[in-house]
Amino acid sequence: MVIWIALVTSLLLLLVISQRNLALGMFVAATVLGLSTLSLGGFFGQIEVTFSDPSVVSLAGLVGIIAMVGGVLEESGEMENLVKNMRIGKRPFLGASPALLGMLPMPGGALLSAPMVESSAEELEGSTKAVINVWFRHILFMIYPLAPALIASAKIANLNVYDTIPYLAPFFLVSVLIGYFFLLRETRTEMQYSEEFSLRGLLVPLGVILLAPVVDIALKSLFNIPVPEYTTLVGVVLSFAAALIVTRYGFTDLVQVAKKMKPWEFTLIVLGMFTFLNVFKVSGAPKLIADLNFPLPVLLVGVAFSLGLVTGRIQAPVSIIFPIFFVRQGVDTIPLLAFAIVYFSVFIGYAISPIHPCVSVSIEYFDSSVGEYVKKIVPIAVISLVIVGILSVFLL
DSSP states (O other): OHHHHHHHHHHHHHHHHTTTOHHHHHHHHHHHHHHHHSOHHHHHHHHHHHHTOHHHHHHHHHHHHHHHHHHHHHHHTHHHHHHHTOOOOHHHHHHHHHHHHTTSOOTTTHHHHHHHHHHHOTTSOHHHHHHHHHHHHSGGGGTOTTOHHHHHHHHHTTOOHHHHHHHHHHHHHHHHHHHHHHTGGGOOSOOOOSSOOOHHHHHHHHHHHHHHHHHHHHHHHHOOOSSTHHHHHHHHHHHHHHHHHHHTOOHHHHHHHHHHHOHHHHHHHHHHHHHHHHHHHHSSHHHHHHTTOOOHHIIIIIIHHHHHHHHOOSHHHHHHHHHHHHHHHTOSSOOHHHHHHHHHHHHHHHHHOTTSHHHHHHHHHTTOOHHHHHHHHHHHHHHHHHHHHHHHHHHO
């Protein structure tokens, strides 16, 4: 009973506090759960395990650098150059522009892609434009190997992030097709460009973005590195260096970017997430939940979606779901298909959650309402959930 009370209390605190600060919510939840179910020495032992793990520390550092790469490219106008020079049809542009801007984490990022959606889809309703901005902005989270949410989720599952992508790719394609059918095909006009095409504007920012995963894959292929995150960190640092060379940013410029991006918050989120995860795993809570013995699809789809919906996050739900799966199935690695199903289910809840900041920002920007937004996005979410639910029943 004590464990249940501690677990429920910690999760409630996580849900409430994470709306303002996810890292703080993770640390507070870990502290409440740890001090209620472990000895003082046991609790601080889990903190030591977290902060002394080179893979966790490397992961925490590299996500902060990724945020700075995004900030430099955004502040310098390079990301805008990339989007403006894609020169594709209007429907692909409406999906690709928020997706590309969503590749690099940045606070209030939905406000960056919103003007591009607005300028290229004036004939669409506000609710449609808001859903386009949210749905497609996050869609690359499923296949972009440097998406912080995907990196962290794969780490929690004890998987190589690149191994997860072939299993997530079908869900990515499903998301694109559903988004096209319900959203993009409503537009009928063609794109109008006021500036000449710039090959430099297209290739330079794209090269900076792709440099990190290319270096990471190459190093992993050539060398047997004991801590896989080391190669990712090298790739991200090189990508950051390339961004500085391209933009010619100096120290003063970086200070301004750091003030806006707050990269330390991304770092603290990872450290808080793994602190909570390590405490959660030894608290006895996963076994209690696993002993409830509800059907596996309910856990991997229903619970995952619900946690994504109520938290408006990806990292927090997987930090809860995966340890339960470990105990229930008696494994220490999440099967790739199960990982993809959980991640996509959480993604659906996350993408439509009214708590998700991008949702409220988009609704406000496009002068829509929560009711209109929900009416537009519910069919997309329901069809996505039905597809992943059917897969979980027949394939797991």
